[in-house]
Amino acid sequence: MSSKRVLVTGGLGFIGSHTVVALQQEGYEVVIIDNLSNSSIDVLGGITHITGKTPEFENIDLRDKTAVKDFFEQYQDIEDVIHFAASKAVGESVTNPLLYYENNISTLVYLLQELNKKPSSRFIFSSSCTVYGQADELPITENAPVKKAESPYGNTKQIGEEIIQDTCKVNVDFKAIALRYFNPIGAHSTAEIGELPIGTPQNLIPFITQTAIGKRKELSVFGDDYPTNDGTAIRDYIHVMDLAEAHVKALSRLINQNEKSNYEVFNLGTGKGNSVLEVINSFEKVSKEKLPYKIVGRREGDVIAAYADTTKANEDLGWKANRSLDDALGSAWKWQKVVQEREEKEEN
Ligand SMILES: NC(=O)c1ccc[n+]([C@@H]2O[C@H](COP(=O)([O-])OP(=O)(O)OC[C@H]3O[C@@H](n4cnc5c(N)ncnc54)[C@H](O)[C@@H]3O)[C@@H](O)[C@H]2O)c1
Numbered sequence: 460m461s462s463k464r465v466l467v468t469g470g471l472g473f474i475g476s477h478t479v480v481a482l483q484q485e486g487y488e489v490v491i492i493d494n495l496s497n498s499s500i501d502v503l504g505g506i507t508h509i510t511g512k513t514p515e516f517e518n519i520d521l522r523d524k525t526a527v528k529d530f531f532e533q534y535q536d537i538e539d540v541i542h543f544a545a546s547k548a549v550g551e552s553v554t555n556p557l558l559y560y561e562n563n564i565s566t567l568v569y570l571l572q573e574l575n576k577k578p579s580s581r582f583i584f585s586s587s588c589t590v591y592g593q594a595d596e597l598p599i600t601e602n603a604p605v606k607k608a609e610s611p612y613g614n615t616k617q618i619g620e621e622i623i624q625d626t627c628k629v630n631v632d633f634k635a636i637a638l639r640y641f642n643p644i645g646a647h648s649t650a651e652i653g654e655l656p657i658g659t660p661q662n663l664i665p666f667i668t669q670t671a672i673g674k675r676k677e678l679s680v681f682g683d684d685y686p687t688n689d690g691t692a693i694r695d696y697i698h699v700m701d702l703a704e705a706h707v708k709a710l711s712r713l714i715n716q717n718e719k720s721n722y723e724v725f726n727l728g729t730g731k732g733n734s735v736l737e738v739i740n741s742f743e744k745v746s747k748e749k750l751p752y753k754i755v756g757r758r759e760g761d762v763i764a765a766y767a768d769t770t771k772a773n774e775d776l777g778w779k780a781n782r783s784l785d786d787a788l789g790s791a792w793k794w795q796k797v798v799q800e801r802e803e804k805e806e807n
Contacts, residue, residue, distance in 0.1 A: 464488040464536055465710065468521060468570070469543030470514065471498035473654040474585065474643055477703040478541060480509050480652070485707050489514040490534060492521065493544065497657060505651035521566035531573040539714070541583040541706055542570060545615070548661055549760070552612035563615035564622070571626050575633060581713040582635040583706055586620055588695070588726070588765055589613040590639060597732070598768035601639070601724050609760045620724070627722035634721045636709045641695035641728030641767050643702050645787035646794035653794030654699075663738060664696070664788070668795035671748045678750060680735050682757035687764060691735035695728035695766035698782035698790070702727055708778040719775070728767030729780040738784070745789040 465482055469475040470491030476498075479489050483506070491503075491514050500516075507513045519526045521544055531537065545563045546552070552559040567584075574580040590613065591599050592606030608614035623635045644664040646653030659675075660666045670678045683690035705727050712718055733741075739750055773779050 463539060463714070464490055464534065465539045465541065466490050466492060466534070466537050467514075467541045467543065468492045468566070469498075469545065469585075471495065471500070471502040471516075472543055474640070474699060474702060475541075475543040476502050476506055476652045477647060477699045478543070478706045479506055479514055480647060481700070481703040481707050482710075483510040483512050483514065485711075487707075490537065491516045492519045492530065494518060494520040496520075497546070499655065502652055505647075508651045509647060509649055521569060522561060524565075524569045527569040527573060531576075538574075538577055538580045539710060540570060540574060540580070541710065542567065543585050545585065547612065549610045549612045550661060552610050552615075556611035559611045559615055563612075564618060567619050567622060571622070575626065575630055579632040580634075581710065582623065582633070583709050583713075584619060584623055584635060584637045586637040586639045586724075587613070587616045588639050588641045588728070588767065590617050590620070591765065593762040594765065597764060598730060598766050599726065600768040601726055601771055624722050631721055634713045634718060635723075636713065636718075637722075637724045638705065638709060639724060639726050640702060641697050641726070641765065643699045644696045645698045645700065645782070645790040647700060648790055648793075650790070650793045650797045653791065653798070655798070663694075663735065664791050665795075667739065667742050667750060668791050670752075671742070671746060671750055671792070672795050672799050674799075676751070678739075678752040679755045680739075680752055681755060681761060683736075683754045685757075685763045687734055689734050689736045692761055693732035693734050693764035693766065695730070695732055696738065696784055696787060697728050697780050698787040701729075701780040701782050705772065705776060705778045708776040712776060723775075725772045725776060726767040726769055727772060727780075728769055730767055730769040732764055732766035733784055738788070741784050742788045742792070745785050746792045748792075
């Protein structure tokens with residue numbers, strides 16, 4: 460338990476909002492910075508309904524260096540930052556790379572510049588399994604080599620990790636953990652908060668739930684000729700609340716000075732891979748809906764299979780993903796129905 464104030468950037472987004480809930484439930488005071496570029500202010504109400512507590516909120520664009528500086532002058536006690544804010548659409552990053560380099564790199568640099576003015580500070584960074592590309596060995600350990608990024612988005616995660624690592628080398632009082640997420644899915648069990656994809660979802664689960672609710676005609680399964688059991692691609696789908704709880708563990712590892720070095724990297728996944736067809740079957744089972752889908756060609760840039768070796772996170776963070784794929788898909792479906800109801804109300 461701690462009553463320390465923690466800054467959560469991007470705290471109204473998908474993973475950020477669930478992490479704010481987990482932090483508040485562990486007794487942390489949370490201050491959120493978000494510019495609402497990919498989220499809604501209503502998420503604040505969702506968080507409050509779950510925890511009974513409204514986090515402080517600052518509508519700041521982290522690309523505004525002066526605003527970032529002013530924030531830390533106003534909140535001088537803040538030494539702990541969990542940095543989610545970033546742009547994350549892989550396809551958009553290919554067509555608009557400079558937006559991605561600006562939003563994902565300059566924001567990181569401005570935050571680190573302010574934190575490095577403090578005698579000590581702690582930083583948790585949202586990285587991604589995308590840094591591994593198609594790994595040579597499965598499951599993927601943290602020692603697997605980082606492969607050349609397939610997209611500007613992926614590159615921002617690699618560069619981001621390097622920036623943090625270089626900062627840790629010169630400032631031993633600055634401590635950081637990069638968390639490499641596998642595939643976060645699902646929603647809070649109350650369906651007060653969840654994923655809110657803008658436009659056509661790039662990820663499998665929101666596409667599935669939007670198809671099942673009738674918003675999309677059918678799901679395209681990209682490729683059934685991969686060298687996997689059923690021919691479809693394999694990913695490690697992790698429930699967003701398991702992921703959120705891992706952030707709390709990572710933060711307390713730094714606060715309690717349990718780290719082995721001032722820069723550490725952890726994989727966050729379940730350790731189990733599921734194929735696209737397995738996900739569809741699981742979804743149909745938990746939702747009791749028939750999902751219309753068709754098999755189409757492979758999608759460029761998709762890897763065949765990726766799932767985590769979670770030994771390091773299990774042992775060093777004392778964390779394990781506990782929730783099942785069925786749980787995650789059930790929560791995503793419950794959330795989709797809430798979103799649909801809200802949209803119908805707005806239309807009437
Ligand atoms: N969702 C995934 O599949 C996934 C996988 C691996 C890594 N990540 C990383 O995790 C982090 C969170 O992802 P998410 O899925 O919750 O995304 P999200 O888009 O739901 O949340 C990001 C939040 O940051 C805010 N934001 C963006 N740019 C900002 C800026 N300049 N200033 C202030 N706020 C800003 C957005 O409004 C949004 O609320 C991102 O860094 C993402 O790259 C996500």
